[in-house]
Amino acid sequence: MRTTGILIRKRLTWLFLLCAIAFAGLIFRLAWIQFVKADYLQEKALEVRMRDVPVEAKRGTIYDRNGHELVSSVSTDSVYAIPYQVENPDQAADLLAPVLEMDRDRLLQILSKKSCYEWIKRKIKPESAAKIRDLKLEGIHLVEESRRFYRHETLAPHLLGFTGVDNQGLMGIEKSYDEVLKGIPGRILVEHDAAGRSVPDPLHRYSPPRQGNGLVLTLDMNIQYFVERELDKVVAKYSPKLAVAIAMDPQTGEILAMGNRPTFNSNNWNDVPRHVWDRNPAIWYNYEPGSTFKIITTSAAINEKAVKTTDRFFDPGFVKVADRRIKCWKGGGHGSLSFEEVVMNSCNPGFVEVGLRLGRERFYKYLDAFGFGGKTGIDLAGEAKGITINQKEATNLNIATMSIGQSVAVTPIQLLSATCAVANGGTLLKPLLVKEVRDNRGKVVKTFKPEPIRTVITREAADGVKGLLENVVARGTGKNAFVEGYRVAGKTGTAQVVGESGGYVSGRYVASFSGFAPVENPRVAVLIMIAEPQGGVYYGGMIAAPVFQSIMQDTLHYLGIPENSGIIKPPNPAAWYEAPRVKVNVPNVVNYPVNEAVRILRSQGLSFQTRGYGSMVYSQVPRGGAEAMNDVSVLLDLNPPKAGLGEEGVTVPNLNGLTEKEVRDLLESIGLVLEPAGTGLARSQSIQPGSRVARGTALRVEFRPPGQSRTSVPEVAPSWARGEMIMD
Numbered sequence: 001m002r003t004t005g006i007l008i009r010k011r012l013t014w015l016f017l018l019c020a021i022a023f024a025g026l027i028f029r030l031a032w033i034q035f036v037k038a039d040y041l042q043e044k045a046l047e048v049r050m051r052d053v054p055v056e057a058k059r060g061t062i063y064d065r066n067g068h069e070l071v072s073s074v075s076t077d078s079v080y081a082i083p084y085q086v087e088n089p090d091q092a093a094d095l096l097a098p099v100l101e102m103d104r105d106r107l108l109q110i111l112s113k114k115s116c117y118e119w120i121k122r123k124i125k126p127e128s129a130a131k132i133r134d135l136k137l138e139g140i141h142l143v144e145e146s147r148r149f150y151r152h153e154t155l156a157p158h159l160l161g162f163t164g165v166d167n168q169g170l171m172g173i174e175k176s177y178d179e180v181l182k183g184i185p186g187r188i189l190v191e192h193d194a195a196g197r198s199v200p201d202p203l204h205r206y207s208p209p210r211q212g213n214g215l216v217l218t219l220d221m222n223i224q225y226f227v228e229r230e231l232d233k234v235v236a237k238y239s240p241k242l243a244v245a246i247a248m249d250p251q252t253g254e255i256l257a258m259g260n261r262p263t264f265n266s267n268n269w270n271d272v273p274r275h276v277w278d279r280n281p282a283i284w285y286n287y288e289p290g291s292t293f294k295i296i297t298t299s300a301a302i303n304e305k306a307v308k309t310t311d312r313f314f315d316p317g318f319v320k321v322a323d324r325r326i327k328c329w330k331g332g333g334h335g336s337l338s339f340e341e342v343v344m345n346s347c348n349p350g351f352v353e354v355g356l357r358l359g360r361e362r363f364y365k366y367l368d369a370f371g372f373g374g375k376t377g378i379d380l381a382g383e384a385k386g387i388t389i390n391q392k393e394a395t396n397l398n399i400a401t402m403s404i405g406q407s408v409a410v411t412p413i414q415l416l417s418a419t420c421a422v423a424n425g426g427t428l429l430k431p432l433l434v435k436e437v438r439d440n441r442g443k444v445v446k447t448f449k450p451e452p453i454r455t456v457i458t459r460e461a462a463d464g465v466k467g468l469l470e471n472v473v474a475r476g477t478g479k480n481a482f483v484e485g486y487r488v489a490g491k492t493g494t495a496q497v498v499g500e501s502g503g504y505v506s507g508r509y510v511a512s513f514s515g516f517a518p519v520e521n522p523r524v525a526v527l528i529m530i531a532e533p534q535g536g537v538y539y540g541g542m543i544a545a546p547v548f549q550s551i552m553q554d555t556l557h558y559l560g561i562p563e564n565s566g567i568i569k570p571p572n573p574a575a576w577y578e579a580p581r582v583k584v585n586v587p588n589v590v591n592y593p594v595n596e597a598v599r600i601l602r603s604q605g606l607s608f609q610t611r612g613y614g615s616m617v618y619s620q621v622p623r624g625g626a627e628a629m630n631d632v633s634v635l636l637d638l639n640p641p642k643a644g645l646g647e648e649g650v651t652v653p654n655l656n657g658l659t660e661k662e663v664r665d666l667l668e669s670i671g672l673v674l675e676p677a678g679t680g681l682a683r684s685q686s687i688q689p690g691s692r693v694a695r696g697t698a699l700r701v702e703f704r705p706p707g708q709s710r711t712s713v714p715e716v717a718p719s720w721a722r723g724e725m726i727m728d
Contacts, residue, residue: 062214076124077124077145079096079124085139156259230551243261251450283383290493291405322395326349478490485564489516494510609634683704
């Protein structure tokens with residue numbers, strides 16, 4: 001019995017100890033949960049009970065260099081649903097679909113989902129938000145968000161960029177500085193039970209968003225307007241495939257303006273085709289620069305002392321390199337001339353000889369130093385590197401053609417940066433787009449300083465090159481870039497477009513001009529690039545230089561740079577003819593309104609005189625289609641013809657090269673009827689130009705795409721490789 005009692009006590013003791021240990025464990029566990037894990041578990045419980053509605057932060061404001069607001073964020077409403085709370089999805093879909101302009105079945109699908117949170121439509125119109133509030137539908141809620149507002153809708157859209165529906169930067173500055181601009185989003189937390197239903201006295205928690213930082217750009221809104229205005233004129237007059245204008249401060253590398261055509265409205269960017277906005281031609285478009293690249297050849301030769309301004313050259317009209325002939329743009333050549341005159345007249349054989357004097361090693365030294373074949377580092381996505389021939393594979397023929405701006409492809413921003421290096425005394429700078437970052441209270445949190453990349457030529461050499469380029473504008477091919485009261489330097493360029501399969505495409509050109517002013521202390525550098533202009537005019541000196549002149553003149557006046565009264569255009573008009581003296585086909589302007597006739601003649605570089613009074617051209621000398629030198633003056637007779645064929649008789653005009661709209665408008669104005677065939681530019685017509693026909697006569701006109709003729713002969717090699725004409 002005693003033994004049994006002892007065993008029972010032992011068992012009770014062990015049981016007590018086990019219970020004590022278990023109880024202690026429970027106390028420890030309770031303390032651990034209550035004091036150590038309390039915050040974590042409370043947060044997890046809140047996550048189960050709370051519905052999280054994100055609140056977008058407003059993006060930072062973007063200003064121009066003078067503090068003018070370019071881009072801001074404005075409040076807008078977005079609508080979302082908590083499907084568990086929607087009592088009658090069918091009815092809600094019927095009511096919401098017309099208000100939100102959504103498909104009713106798609107809306108019903110969203111409202112019927114087994115989830116606790118669904119977006120219905122983001123950033124709706126204010127009137128739609130007001131109607132939704134009036135409906136007071138259970139489970140349908142509005143939340144305030146923000147959308148981007150571009151105050152000047154078509155001002156530098158490729159540079160500024162735009163944002164997506166989630167306020168994320170998709171292009172331009174908006175994309176490059178997305179982390180700076182986007183801010184920190186907020187949250188709205190609302191308490192619900194496990195089934196997603198509201199609970200009595202629910203817990204609401206609001207974490208406000210924090211607005212992103214703002215940017216102060218180097219862009220000047222007024223100079224940008226000058227650029228946009230001139231580009232619009234270029235499009236209206238020449239209908240180019242692309243047009244680019246960039247203005248830059250050569251002393252700092254700051255971009256003052258950057259414009260492109262075609263363009264778009266930043267507030268409605270998704271209303272235009274993707275190819276209009278997905279790339280910025282100013283930093284992406286690769287093209288053979290033609291004679292504007294001679295700035296680089298000149299700089300390299302002067303810096304290496306491979307040539308002096310007084311060195312003599314002889315141009316017979318061509319130069320032979322290997323087994324190829326490279327022609328000068330001037331038939332018969334320039335004859336004997338100094339290097340100063342070689343630059344002034346853009347003489348191709350002279351530049352070829354200079355390039356060959358430099359040789360492959362030295363030529364590539366400057367090709368690399370000026371940044372060709374590599375990115376400039378501008379803070380925009382999508383920058384191209386340009387295209388250069390591998391140095392080890394380059395031949396003398398390659399050096400010869402690169403010396404005159406062919407066999408090398410550049411981007412507009414590359415060429416302007418190189419021009420700025422000459423203008424500022426020899427230092428290549430990184431292009432700058434942003435001056436400052438400011439917080440939402442206006443405090444400066446970061447500044448950006450000019451970033452020198454390398455010294456490419458000496459200041460002495462740069463001064464020599466500036467003098468040569470000033471002569472180009474004062475007395476050479478760039479006369480149309482002259483700005484009265486200022487010393488201007490620059491270089492024209494005209495080059496054929498390279499086809500996708502290689503070889504140059506007939507009838508397609510790139511006209512350009514790159515320059516700066518004032519020469520003694522350059523404040524502004526401007527590059528103009530016009531790709532594939534229509535209408536038969538394509539010389540850089542004829543269409544790009546005048547654009548440069550207009551932008552530069554307005555910019556210099558706007559910046560308050562004083563004029564020099566001694567710098568005036570010479571009184572001899574012949575000294576200011578901007579293009580080489582070449583043969584042209586005189587356009588037929590008979591039966592054109594006088595203003596239109598004058599525009600057509602001027603677009604061909606022809607001057608005019610009038611005889612008589614009236615608003616229509618009844619005859620002309622030389623007649624339409626005749627060959628004449630481009631300095632001829634066309635006599636326009638405005639006197640109505642005397643009775644002969646009858647008052648109803650009209651003369652059929654020459655329609656070659658006109659668009660369908662231009663043909664239709666012209667024929668309607670003189671009482672003829674158009675029967676069009678095909679698309680593009682007029683290539684043939686059923687009644688010969690100059691014929692007299694009765695009013696109401698139908699005229700069949702065949703249209704073909706630009707550059708396409710009845711018989712298409714494929715290009716088998718670039719013109720520089722075949723030794724054919726090289727454009728200035």
